[in-house]
Amino acid sequence: MATLSVWRFETAGGAEGALDTLKELRRQELIQVHDAAVVAWDEGRKKPETKHLADMTGPGALGGAFWGLLFGLIFFVPLFGLAVGRRGAPSPATSRRSGSTRTSSSGSATR
Numbered sequence: 001m002a003t004l005s006v007w008r009f010e011t012a013g014g015a016e017g018a019l020d021t022l023k024e025l026r027r028q029e030l031i032q033v034h035d036a037a038v039v040a041w042d043e044g045r046k047k048p049e050t051k052h053l054a055d056m057t058g059p060g061a062l063g064g065a066f067w068g069l070l071f072g073l074i075f076f077v078p079l080f081g082l083a084v085g086r087r088g089a090p091s092p093a094t095s096r097r098s099g100s101t102r103t104s105s106s107g108s109a110t111r
Contacts (some may be wrong), residue, residue, distance in 0.1 A: 002034065012040040020021060 009015040015038045025031045036053035 012038070012042075015040065020052075023053065 007015070007018060009018065019038050020035060022031070022033055022036055026033045033053065038051045040047050040051075041048035
């Protein structure tokens with residue numbers, strides 16, 4: 001069962017210390033932490049600064065690469081196959097040669 005906990009500290013240093021303690025306890029496998037974040041909003045700043053315990057860039061990029069590849073294969077390959085197939089297929093006029101006469105290099109018709 002997942003639990004959401006929110007802790008408030010008077011200083012950003014107190015929150016950083018708690019985050020370091022969480023990292024150490026997780027490394028020792030004494031607690032299980034799915035994610036943690038420190039949000040610090042200094043006076044005079046427009047928006048807060050956020051720092052995560054786990055870097056989510058790698059899993060996010062991997063997920064995006066998977067879905068991009070999947071959708072690319074589903075939607076692009078049929079169009080590519082259609083374009084290549086149409087370009088490589090003989091036209092109807094050239095495919096009816098079974099009974100037609102051909103002209104040899106000397107100009108005489110052969111069957």
